[in-house]
Amino acid sequence: MTALLALGGVAKSFGAVQSLVDVTFAIEDHGIVGLIGPNGAGKSTLINVLTGVYAPNSGTVYFAGRDIAALSTADRARIGLVRTFQRPHPILDLTCIEGVMVGGLCRGLSQAEARSEAHEKLELLGLANVADYSPRKLPTGHLKLLDFLRVLMLRPRLVLLDELMAGLSHNELEVVQGVIEQLAQTGITFLVVEHLMGVIRRLSRHLVVMDAGQIVTEGEPTTVIHDPRVVAAYLGDDVESGSGDGASHA
Amino acid sequence: MKRTLVILVVWALFASAGILLRNNYLVSVATSAAFLAVWGQSWNVLGGLSGNISLGHSMFVAIPAYVTILLFQRADVSPLLGALLGIAAAVALAAVIGAATLRLTGPYFSLATLAAGAVVLSLILHYDELTSGPSGIPISFAHDAPEKLEFTNVRAYYLIAITLLAAVTIFLDMIKRSRLGYYIAAIKSSEAAAAAAGVRVAWVKVLAFCLSAALTALGGVFYVFFIGFADPNFLAGLALSVKIALIAVVGGTGFLIGPIIGAVFYESIDAVANAYFGAAGGWDVMILGLSVVAIVMTDPRGLCFMAERLWQAIPFRPKVSISARGV
Amino acid sequence: FSARAADQINIAIIVPLSGPNASVGEQAVNAAKLAVADVNDTGGIKSMGGAKLNLIIADATNDPQGAINTSERVLSQNTVAGAYGLALSPLTTAALPAFVKHHVAVITSAISDTLVTPNNGGYLFQIAPKGSAFGNQQVEFLKFLNATYKMGISKAAILYVNNPYGIATKNGVEQLAKNAGLEIGLDSAYPGDITDASPLVSKIEQSGAQVLFPVSYITDSSLILTALRSANSHVLVIGGGAGFIWPPIGKSLGDKVNGLTSVASWNLDSKNVVADPKLVDVTKRYASAYGTFMPEQAGEAYAGISVLAAAIEAAKSDDPAKVRDALAAIDVKSGGGSLMQPGEVAFDANGANRYVQPVMIQWQSGIPHTVFPESVATSKVAKP
Amino acid sequence: MNAINVLAQAVVNGLLIGGVYALVAVGLNLMFGVMKLVNFAHGEFLMMGMYVAVALAGLALPATFLGIYWVAVPAMLIMAVVGAVFYLLLLDRAAKFGESPQILLTIGLSIGGQGLAQVLRGSDFKLVPNPINGAALHLGSIYFQVGPAISFTVAIAVTIVMAWILRSTRFGKSARAVAESVETAEMLGIDARRVYMITTAIAIGLVGLAGALVIPYHFTFPNVGQNFVVVAFLAIVIAGLGSVIGAVFGGLLLGVMQSLTAAYLDIDLSTAAIYVLFLAVLLLRPQGLFSRGQRTL
């Protein structure tokens, strides 16, 4: 079968800064792929390129066997390639539930349908109680979850999570990870960018490591994590716990 | 739905009031206020919903007005048909400007629209063979001809104006609750988030701009027959653009009735100041301007918020919201 | 409002009193007050038992909507025998229907030809010369200069501010200059809000024109004159009225203004004025009351109000319709109305002033002097 | 005049009047840069500065060559004080509430200010007779109008000084920090309101200076502000809101554009032309020529 997502020699630079040097890798359908790398490795940039926020200087991006270079961010989202943001992007003029509904409306749902589905989604993450609040009243952690739910409303095929779980407390981590695994069962593929090694270890079936705008190595998580290059470049002496120690017991 | 009903009732009240009112002067002031309010509402599709403050909306008043009159006087196309063409022209222009100013927000957008408006004006002034330039085009008629939008009784225009106003208000309320309303709100907060959720940002923005232009144009066509004279420096001038934005904001963006309150406030201050201080020279203008300043100082968010605060101050008030909050 | 003492007759002056044209309006109001006072001091309207005039002053603002609303207010809240004003043709055009509807006649100082046409409803009377007549006078004057001073000027430049006043005046010049066999080297409008005239001057220089007919308001006329001086231009300037004859230009240029010539719709020392000590006295009193010589807008207003008074006198009534008919029939040969050159005022079927012709003035010792045509001139032209 | 001269003269004229626009724009852009406030009343502050200068010039020396310029510094200082008061009385409160209240406030002031000026000083046009008006330096066949030339020179000087202040002084740096984020700046120990007040004072002071430099060759009247300020607005957007250097560049660019259109296309279109140029720049570089885009994600 063709890979769900396939990148060929993707490069992106901002003036002097080479954020992505040459990224080539593929994501097969189904499952959860982890993406780790030092700060400034290019993870977010990669997500921005995949979702059409930045046009790559060179390289190709295929999604579901189709070259999506020409598609706008919105159209990529509509064909099932969605993302969340490292910094949350709440929709301040709408209530939490309305903000989530937007995704559904774009999928063509009626307002009633969108509302009820959005409500289910909120319950999924235990946010139902804030459904009718303004997002202004939510802590940053929860705002990211709203972004997450909003794009879930599109029935995506591939979800790119940019540090979704950073700043969540232990219990919330448990819930969110549960949901992600559950969704993965239903056939949604995830690319999980996190610095919380606990999360990475628990979720990822396949692990990709970036550094300085390049893929350093990828493969089966436990082996990758003990790869000396990764230890040197990323984990430091911290292999076992990782900074996500709050969540690292799994 | 309930709100639509309220609007219709209020409309009926004002309609009958206008018909019964003997004083022509008050009626014509009320009419200009109503037209102003129509434009304020139309402006709000942009300024209120998407937070983009346009300072060039008078071009959407002038263009349909000119198209209609010129087609009528030069090619005697019926104003009714001409109006449609005029509105179409305004929308077309809006589409172009909208598409061009897509990437602009905040003051960049405001000043871009200001500039666009200025270009339209100087073109109208310059190509005087076509537009008869700064001299403008008088529309003189002696007797009624509804099919030509010509009425000798101001009340006709008054009724047209408040009907438009009611229609536009209801329409705006619907947009707010529509799919489009959600999209615009999303874009207002974060284009990135909207796009990520599948909202076709560019398309929605242009659409909003065109809607706003179309509604403004609708008012413009009738208005020019009301004042009976197409004066470019007035119809396409910066002053009118600013006035439109001003009354919408003075009323309080975020309120469905904001522009209406704003228009009534502005026109009445203007009328009173002109009546009692006009002879003194300058006083009327000063009072008008400073009263706007006074409002910002008492509540920067505008009259409706002020009213709401007063309302909340009343100890045993009935549990109804006096104003459709949240456009 | 409208309750009025029987011995009092309302007349209204509706002119811009705020915004960019306020000073035009103020000059008119100043003179109108003077005129009303003079009528009332000399026994009021005798045919009505010496009823006194009551002047209602209103701000026409700067936009048509404002002019309409103000007129509506004044006319529907008072019984007005007649009105004067609106000064600018857009305001006049816009407000006219209101006057027609209320059957109140209005005398205006706005000059455009389009105002005095059969379809003005018969309630508009233009006391000032038609815009097109200005050109005629300027060109005649140029011929006269050519003749008397052998200037041999054959090439002209026309610059006009792009507003109704500018266009109305410029059209005349264009036509007659061509007819008079003048070559037009430059003929261009310019925006009224220019902040620098040197580009215009370069254009004039390039065109090789020997005479310039500028139609300008106050700031732009000043900018043009100073820019010409900066460029050491020797082009002869024959101003198109307005800016070139208003007091501020004289004040600001000091003695550099002397020699400047311009057309004017009225001037304070034309023959008809000088001939009548009462009128000379009027100009003196204006000067002492308001600190400047009596300018064109003021002269017209004084004459206009006086003519209106005369019409009421003739109508023996303050019923506006009757006053209107009296105005249509009137022929003023003396009194305040004769302040307007050539000393006689009567209106034709379209409400245009039958007798009036613009005059040519030249600034001499800081004041405009009437130098042309001979019929009204009181001073000799100094070679510009 | 031969073609070269025509061009040269047109450029000179453009640059000189551009200098005036620039001088007006600098303050405007300073306020926007630091306070994110588009001051629609800026033109009326120019008008006020002109009236102040005219009043001062009435006191002494207008008749001597350059004598009239003694009013520049006092006018600037007086207007700076006016600016500070303007902030404390009005802006301090309105600034908190984002774009529309500020637009409301400044537009209200703009309208009211024109009325006020007419009430206080009358509607007539004031220009103190002085030798600068109409004086010019002739180099070959090119001439420089003295008045505009002086404002031009001052504009350049002022810009250099302002740029230096913003880049290198303690105040300048704190101003830039506040411009970026009030909360962060205060967290770092900067008193944002003080920065705002000083900024407003400087901006209004500068426009006062502009006024003083204009009165020798331009009439003063209640609506005079509009003639200059609209172009100044375009200038700062072309430049990129907030960039002081840019403001001057924008002013000059528009001045030259205006005079070139007049010289080669059509005088009547010279206004339209600068708007078109403005739109063109905006579409190609929405953030303006002198400022760069920011990472948003």
Next chain:
Amino acid sequence: MLEVSGIRTGYEGVEVVHDVDLAVNEGETVCVLGANGAGKSTMLRAIMRQLPLWGGSVRFLGEVLTDAKAFVPAHHGMGYVPEGRGMLASLTVRENLEMGAYPLRAQASFAANLERVLALFPALMPRLEHAAGDLSGGQAQMLAIGRALMGSPKLLVLDEPSLGLAPQIVAQVYVVLGQLKAEGQAILLVEQTVGKALALSDRAYVLDRGRVVLCGRCAEVKNDKLLRDAYLGL
């Protein structure tokens, strides 16, 4: 040195922090733990005078800051790393660091501090002249901490410093915090990732829905039954 007693605050009339008492002594490291939305950041912002106090008082080194403006604490020597980093986006990284030393009391040791920060976060070195807004999430976090240190603060207040940092960097940060502590630097630390925080700190407070539900020496806190399963998941 920092005494916070009975402070109450919130947003738009909604009280989020209900009379919280908290103290940091000279040279002490104190951490505040709690679930997402517990009010930790809100409490810090109130202490840093960014939010109005609805009640209670804040004293620092004897100075009463209860009614102080937001720019005052910095001058008394409180260095703050806010949630969300508070980058001065269009200023360069270097200028951000310079602004960190804005209080006059910090100017003297400017050079030394700069050296120390760059040694601490070498990743910033190559980006010194770039706009801070372009930094990656983690780079920005480093800059925020570095900037706070530039003010040579008497009390260092950090809101989730490890948020978004690569494990290696997190480790580094805690090493540094350790060093600072050793040098006698007083630290007030808010963290989600409990383990390291408790390891570093002398005392800990646990916040739940805006109330202090537990405080004490870290050892005790670690072993508190309720806490282990409720928040820490140790």
